[in-house]
Structure formats: structure tokens, C-alpha cells
Amino acid sequence: MTTPADLPDPRRRVVMLLQAFSAAAQRYAEAAGAQRGLHRSDLHALLAVMQATMAGRATSPGELARAVGLTPSATTTVIDRLVASGHAEREPDPLDRRRTIVRPTESARTDGREMFRPLGDAMSVVVDDLDDAELEVVTRFLHRAIQATTEAAEAAQG
Template sequence: MDRREEGTPAPAPAPGHASRWVQDWQRSQTLDALRRLLNTSGRVTPALARRTGLSHTELSVLEHVMEEPLGPSELAQRIGVTSAAASGIVDRLVARGHAERQPHPTDRRRTAVVCTSSGREELIQHLMPMFVELARLDADFTDGELAVIHRFLTAADRAVGRLL
């Protein structure tokens, strides 16, 4: 019977039996490819930071504020540093022209850190080859295949996210 038709995930190991469960793990090409992708992804940020001349944390802050304006305390929480450290990181990004502080859109007592066009261009120019290749890859699949890939990646993201 096809594994997909079975629809039953591998049972979680009983407490104290995790090593045995891992030892008996049934590897697959898909899970091996996902493991390689996760390993590669973990190496991307440090490599990108070196290329841009930013620290790992500066790059992380810039990535977050590219998505949405955030306050310094929110940034601190997201990247796992103190508010003072986050403020220093923002100061360095502002000095490079990659970010700026603006009044918060809904709370005038707060400030929001936003990515400038300079900061966006700095990252996009390094990421563009990957974006182009991924878009080309995405276009090679049928809608049905993309639905299956989406379902798998969404569930994989949820599984990996449980470690956070």
C-alpha cells in the first residue's frame, strides 16, 4: 500500500524510548531533502550577514522590519536580546541608512523601526538570484503538485516550529 494512502503518521516515541525511535527512523528522500534544506537555511543568514557587512543580529532586525514596522521592544523579543541591545542594533542600522525610527502608526507614545529603501535594496540584491530560481522552480509544477507541496511544507513548518 502507498504510504500516502495509509494516512497514519509514525507514532511518537514513549518516554525513555526516543533513542530507539530515532534508530528505527524510516528515512525517505523527502525527509532527507528537507533536512538538507533546513541545514542550508541555517547557514544562509551568517553568509548573508558577511556579504552585507552586517552582524547576524543587525541582519535579523533588518529582515523583521522589512516585513513590518516594529518597536524596539518587539524587536528585542523577536531576536532574543535586551531592549538596550536592540536599541543599539537599531542605532547602527539607522547610521548606515538601512532603517529609521518613525512615530508608531497607532500609538503616538511609541516609535516604530522601519526599513528604508537602502536597507531593502541591500538585502534584495543578495537574495534576488535565489528568488528568481525559486520562482522558476515553482512555475514548473502543476496546481495539483503545488497543493501537495504546500500542504507538506505547511505541516513541516508547524513541526519544526514546535522547537521554538
Template sequence: MYRRRDTRRERLVAEIGAELRRYSVDAQHIGHAFANLHGLNATDLQALIAVMDAELVGRPITPGRLGEQLNLSSGSVTALIDRLERAGHIRRDRDTADRRKVFLHYAERGAALAMEFFRPLGRRTDDVMAGFDDDELEVVHRFMTAMTASMREHRDAVRAARDEPARRANG
């Protein structure tokens, strides 16, 4: 039987796809290890990452926005925040300009635990990036940004399709 030879690009695309899957699985294992070590569930971990990401860009997240990101009801978000706050992972701060608005921040204890656990991975990441020049890093950054956006679009489409039967039943 005749078998078509793969082009270099097809092989490279397939290899990148496989590496992305392996990276995703390994990242999940590391995240679950941290969560298990500190008595967190998967949603707790997602919430902590959302709080950290918001702080890294200088725009602390509100409980409402966290609920949107995690696709949780307001009651579930309140229970989640209460649980993470009691465990010392996050804290609530009122906006100085509008006291009705609440922002979520990493608490010192939670930040220290995360730093201790993830510091070795951060060093490994720095070591890997040191092997790339600035132009290569710009390409990698562009690729990762596009892949993340594509993944989020797919996540949102899956959520919308999952939620559609409930909307039709209630509408």
C-alpha cells in the first residue's frame, strides 16, 4: 500500500502538538501535587492561579470576575473564597475608592507556600529560557499567547454548549 511521506512541516506540527499535550499533563500533575500537599481541590487551585495572574498584571480580581472565569455561581464563589481565606491562601481587600468593591489578593502565607513549592520549577524555566535569544523568545511568546487564546476560546465554546440545554429548559 502506498503511504504518503510526511513533510517536515507536518512532522514538526505533530511533534509540537504532542509536546503541548505532554506539557499540559505534566503541568496538571505539578498543580495537583501542590493542591494535594495543601488540602486544595482543582477549583481552589484554578482560583489561586487566577488571583496570582491578576496580581501579576496589576489588576486584582474581584469575586464576580473570579466566578466568571471559573464558571461558578456567586454562592459557590463565596464558599470558595471563604475556604481559601480561612486556609490563609488569599485575603479580601476593599477598594479604597469604592468600599463596596472587593479585590482578592494572595495572602502572605499562601504566597510563601506557593513560592517554596514552585521556586525550583521557576529556576528550571529560567534555565530553559536562557538557551533562547531575544528573537526566539519573541516567537515563543507569540506562539504561547496565540495557543492560550485558542484554548480559552475552545473552553468557552465547550462551556456554552454544555450550558445551552439548561438555558433552553429555563427559557
């Protein structure tokens, strides 16, 4: 297995820059969430619920637990906090009333925009500096990096 240390310098630098970017993005999300009383696990769960909702999928607590890698009891605690903060609602699944689904509230969408607008604006400046060919390369790279990261996370979870 190739490790970052085994890569030639330019490729090693890319991997190290990705690690630094990931850490900086996590610090931003934690700081922005902390200003609103949200824990890191709350932000991860809320993002998963919002992404599923945008994709037209309902999210059960069990699906949420798998998506964010939490135990069922930890997921219940996170959902309780999100409901208490007004960022999520529990409701019966309209297709199966025995099942509960978690939905983001309008407050979650508003807070999310407010939390991440400064970062989005800053990243837009970076993206605006790229020409179409560079955007194509960066887009392809990021899709592959996300897939590799997702696969590594799944492997780490067992």
C-alpha cells in the first residue's frame, strides 16, 4: 500500500495539502457550529439529514446513525439536541407510519446559510480564479478524492 511518504514530492504535497484543507474546514465548521451551540456530531448529523432531504430521501434515525457512524443511542442524543435547538423535527414517515423520520427545519436551513456563507464566499473567490480547464481537473480530482475518502471511512468502520 502506498503511503503519502512513499509518493514523489509534488504528489506528497498534494496529499499533505488535502489533509491541511480538511483540518481547516473542520476547524471552521466547529467554530461556526459552536457559535450556535452545535457540537461536531450535531453538524455532521444535520448535514446528512439536509443532504438526504435535498436528494428527496427521508432519513430514519437508523439511517442517520449509519451515515454519521454513531451508535443508535448516540444518534438519539444528537437528534434530541437538534430537535431541542429547533434545527430538526421528528415525524412519522408518510409511507410507513410505524417509522420515524428526521427532517431539517427552516431554522436549520437559515442557520446553515449564515454559518457557511462566509466560507462559501471565500471559496468562490478561489474558484473564480480558475479557468475552465483547471475547473475540469479540480472537479474530477475532488470527485475521486471524495470517493476515496468515503471508501476509506467505510473500511475503517468495518
